[in-house]
Amino acid sequence: MDELRFPDGFTWGLATSAYQIEGAVDRDGRGESVWDRYCRTPGKVVDGATGDVACDHYDRFEADVDLLADLGAGSYRFSVSWARVLPTGTGPANTRGLDFYDRLVDRLLEHGIAPTVTLNHWDLPQALQDEGGWTARATVERFDEYAGVVFARLGDRVVRWITHNEPWCVAFLGYWRGVHAPGVSGDLVAALRAAHHLHLSHGRAVRTYREQGHPGEIGITLNLAPHSPDSDSDADREAVRLSDGYFNRWFLDPVLRGSYPDDMVDHFSRLAGPLDFVAPGDTAEAAAGIDFLGVNYYQPRVVRATPGHDLGYEVLEGGSGGATTSMGWEIAPGGLTELLIRLAHDYPGTPLFVTENGVALEDRLADDGAVHDPVRVDFLRNHFAAAHRAIEAGADLRGYFVWSLMDNFEWALGYRPRFGVVYVDFQTLRRIPKDSAALVRAVFTRNAVGMDPGGGASA
Ligand code: IFM
Secondary structure, eight states, rough: OOOEEEEEEETEEEEEOHHHHOOOTTTTTTTOOOHHHHTTTTSGGGGGSSSSSTTTTHHHHHHHHHHHTTTTOSSSEEEOOOOSTTTTTSSOOHHHHHHHHHHHHHHHHHTOOEEEEEEEESOBHHHHHHHGGSSSSSHHHHHHHHHHHHHHTTTTTSSSEEEEEEEEEEIHHTTTBBBSOOOOOOHHHHHHHHHHHHHHHHHHHHHHHHHTTOOEEEEEEEOOOEEEEEEHHHEEEHHHHHHHHIIIIIIHHHHHHSOOOOHHHHHHHHOHHHHHHTTTTTTHHHHOOOOOOEEEEEOOEEEEETTSSTTSEEEEEEEEOOOOOTTOOOOOHHHHHHHHHHHHHSTTTTTTEEEEEEOOOOOOOOSSOOOHHHHHHHHHHHHHHHHHHHTTOOOOOEEEEOOSSSSOOOOGGSSBBBOOOOEEOOOOEEEEOOOHHHHHHHHHHHEEEEEGGGGGOOO
């Protein structure tokens, strides 16, 4: 077979997030976010990079929407900056901040591109962090307030909402490992508390959305990964159970089943003490009934039992030793098929979207003025095909968003990893579509991916 056709109505799109592309951090009344503060903390971000300018999308959004249209995107996934809308995280809305997203939504719709909007892609207002951030239960109310303001302004036109992006990263990288904002290190209880408040706030925001009565749909995006043991030993298989519980089930179960997994409650209670921040009824609220689950897939996790490690196991860098990206992530399209089939099996009845998938490479502007990224072309084609295999196996996959529309601020790694299908020259901010942009255009416009190995960017 040399062409894989996707179901009619399948959604194809590209994704970004506010702090990674907007810049304009001090414009039109925007408040400080935890990432502004983290970037200014010496030693936290490679090269001391910040999102102050990023891709200057705030001033260039019209041309960026033209680019999306040129790529044939049916939808665009972007996030709203909480600190633009509520500069201190609460109180009166900043109209000028909301106006920006209003213009962006209208511009997308003029081009026939459906807006998919994430409310929390990590940039919590710093004023709320000063009150404890996601470890404070009051932040649940603040998120619900923020969500309600944004729904009220954009809800008539946004077709798809995502409450949180990758709460695992917010909770465990931000409040335990300290490698993301707000940079809290060594406190597992804080991370578990943060995760719980993210779940609860998700449920509250879903309820608010329903109460406001908008026409679109709402879900959450989780970063998920299939797992395998490094060896057949009982210890490595046990490590897989724990790592899957920590990375996948701790986030899937509350929002889709209304409870935390028993084995992981035992495990975390042994490591961190009683989970007394979980009040009766909380997990039922978290499972507010979503319309879809967003899945961000980048690589599988290969796990080895490691006595003495703080979790009792470690995840092997580079996975099983195959090809890797410039960030050292294993390239494994089969993992996407496995993950989607597992979700369809373990959490039946939930429509799925791949809300992020992509690859960081060291792209360069060539002498011919183009950016040739054959590894990304192959990567995307093989992952699209992997998604197609999952659909054939019964997964209810409704859409696929490529990360990312353009090179951008890759958090603590600064601007070195390039994920875009559009190259950004960070000196001039010029956008140059890479070869992979041609593949994306061909696949998006034909709703099919060609698997002819010599086919390059052909659909
Ligand atoms: O850039 C990030 C994005 O913000 C969240 N998901 C993973 C991407 C690549 O690391």
